Amino acid sequence: MDFSALSEKVTIKHLPSLSPLPFNPSLHSLNRARLSAALRGLGCPTGSVVLLAGGASETRHETDHEPLFRQESFFHWAFGVKEPDFYGAVSVDSGEGTLFAPHLPPSYAVVMGRIKGNEEWKKLYGVDGVHYVDDLASTLSSMVGSKGTLYVLHGLNTDSQNYSKPANFPGMEDFRVDKEALWPIITELRVHKTPAEIDVLRYVGEVSSEAHIAVMQAVCEGMIEYQLESLFSHWCYFYGGCRHNSYTCICASGINSSVLHYGHAGEPNSRKLKKEDMCLFDMGGEYACYGADITTSFPVSGKFSPAQRIIYEAVLAAVYAVEDAIAPGVNWLDMHTLSYR
Numbered sequence: 001m002d003f004s005a006l007s008e009k010v011t012i013k014h015l016p017s018l019s020p021l022p023f024n025p026s027l028h029s030l031n032r033a034r035l036s037a038a039l040r041g042l043g044c045p046t047g048s049v050v051l052l053a054g055g056a057s058e059t060r061h062e063t064d065h066e067p068l069f070r071q072e073s074f075f076h077w078a079f080g081v082k083e084p085d086f087y088g089a090v091s092v093d094s095g096e097g098t099l100f101a102p103h104l105p106p107s108y109a110v111v112m113g114r115i116k117g118n119e120e121w122k123k124l125y126g127v128d129g130v131h132y133v134d135d136l137a138s139t140l141s142s143m144v145g146s147k148g149t150l151y152v153l154h155g156l157n158t159d160s161q162n163y164s165k166p167a168n169f170p171g172m173e174d175f176r177v178d179k180e181a182l183w184p185i186i187t188e189l190r191v192h193k194t195p196a197e198i199d200v201l202r203y204v205g206e207v208s209s210e211a212h213i214a215v216m217q218a219v220c221e222g223m224i225e226y227q228l229e230s231l232f233s234h235w236c237y238f239y240g241g242c243r244h245n246s247y248t249c250i251c252a253s254g255i256n257s258s259v260l261h262y263g264h265a266g267e268p269n270s271r272k273l274k275k276e277d278m279c280l281f282d283m284g285g286e287y288a289c290y291g292a293d294i295t296t297s298f299p300v301s302g303k304f305s306p307a308q309r310i311i312y313e314a315v316l317a318a319v320y321a322v323e324d325a326i327a328p329g330v331n332w333l334d335m336h337t338l339s340y341r
Contacts, residue, residue, distance in 0.1 A: 020241030021203050021287065025126030027196040028080040029097065031189070035078065036095035038185050039151070047145015048092040050078075050182060051152050053167035057084035070244055074153055074164070076289040077190055080125055087136060087167060088127075089143060092151075096128040098143070103132040137171035150175040155183025200290045207240030208285040208292035215281060221300055225251040225269035228281065236285035246291025250282035253300065273300050278308055 035050060055072040059065055069084050079088045079099060087100040099122070104115050118130035131139045144150055152166035166179055193201065211232045218231055229249040236242035250263040253273045257280035263269045273279070277300045284292035297315075299308055318339045325338055 021200060023080065023288070024196055025080060025124075027194065027200075028076075028078060029095075029126055030194055030196065032078055032090045032097045033095040034189055034194075035186060036090055036092050038189060039092045039181070042181065042185070044092050044151075044181075045145070045147045045149050046093060047143075047148030049140065049144050049148060049150055050090040050092065051140070051150055051167045052078055052088045052090075053153075053165070054079075054081055054086040054088065055084050068243070071289060073289060074186060074190075077186075079127070080288075085133070087133060087169070089140065091143065092148075098129040098131065098139070099125060099127050100131050100133045100136050100139070103134050133169075136169045137174070140175065144175060148176070150177045151182045152177060152179055153182050153186065154179040155187065197290065200288055201292075204240070204242065204246075204285050204287040204290055205292045205294075207236055207242060207287070208283070208294050210239070211235035211285065212281065212283065212294055212296050215283075216296065216298055219273065219279060219298075219300055221273055221275040223273050225253055225256070225263075225271050225273070228279075229263070229269050229283070232281075232283045240285060240287065242285035242287045244286040246284040246286040246293060250280070250295075252280045252282075253277045256280075257297075275301050276305070 039048065039050070052075045053072070054075040055069065057069060058067065060067055069082075071082055071084075075081065075086070075088060078090065079086070079097065081088070081099065085102040089098040089100070090096070091098075101116075101118060101121050106115075109115050116124070118132070121127075122130045140150065150172075152168075153164050154166040155164055156162075157164065164183070214235050215228050215232050219228060229251045232249060232251075233245060236245070248261075248263050249269065250261065251269040252259060252262040253271055254277040256262050256267070256271055257278060259267060278297060279300060280295065280297050282293075282295040284294050286292070297312060299305070304312060322335050322339050325335060
């Protein structure tokens with residue numbers, strides 16, 4: 001396959017005309033409604049409330065440097081809040097959402113910008129009420145009924161083997177707390193995407209695909225892997241508004257392509273590309289906490305050698321076989337076995 005000839009046939013869309021998707025608070029209010037309905041289906045006590053903790057603001061080690069904040073995923077799924085140090089409550093009975101915003105000191109405005117009021121937060125994120133985190137215990141006391149339960153998130157992520165950290169606050173010991181029921185419900189709900197979520201995924205997938213094409217067209221002998229990582233991230237952010245990548249970019253060439261998670265701090269995408277190399281680039285943009293995951297394999301020279309072609313076409317045939325077999329009700333383990341076969 002001659003990639004130099006292929007690139008002449010590829011018309012890269014002018015992504016600025018797509019315009020980054022606007023924030024859609026109804027996406028998150030629907031998720032809250034789905035969550036409360038699922039808990040009611042379990043027969044949760046009347047007056048019960050879900051409490052989720054957002055991500056906390058952090059600094060780099062002991063310094064005052066603040067890394068770029070990215071919201072905790074479960075909290076973002078339910079509320080769409082992009083700022084740190086929030087809590088959020090969902091009434092199981094009604095599905096109504098309440099945010100608890102950090103009570104920022106006046107000095108914050110000097111360094112970080114204007115402080116939003118609670119009514120502004122309420123309108124921005126489409127919730128039913130906003131209070132300060134300082135009032136968390138007293139507000140929840142009025143929300144949780146005498147027989148109600150406070151559901152917090154605690155469960156094992158089987159990829160990382162880490163546990164989610166349940167929401168915690170002073171006075172929590174005064175509530176009837178359940179740390180077991182929420183995790184299996186909310187993780188299953190996140191598997192099944194709503195049409196609004198699919199729109200975001202489709203958008204970030206398209207942006208990431210176009211970024212991969214831009215990288216493929218730029219590759220040439222003598223470039224360093226991190227230059228292609230930089231180009232990918234630039235394309236996603238400049239044209240698609242993706243400030244984050246969905247994971248650390250893997251820009252592997254030559255023998256590095258056999259390292260599954262190449263590109264980390266110890267292997268920092270630093271090899272110089274050779275003409276005879278194959279590239280394996282595994283990169284995806286992230287938009288509004290929804291990520292793409294795309295891997296491409298291609299020769300630096302633009303043409304496959306006979307040995308490279310055999311392996312590439314074998315993998316491509318497996319991809320097509322799986323895609324042709326995918327249908328509702330098909331077990332993904334069977335698809336995994338099919339790809340091996």
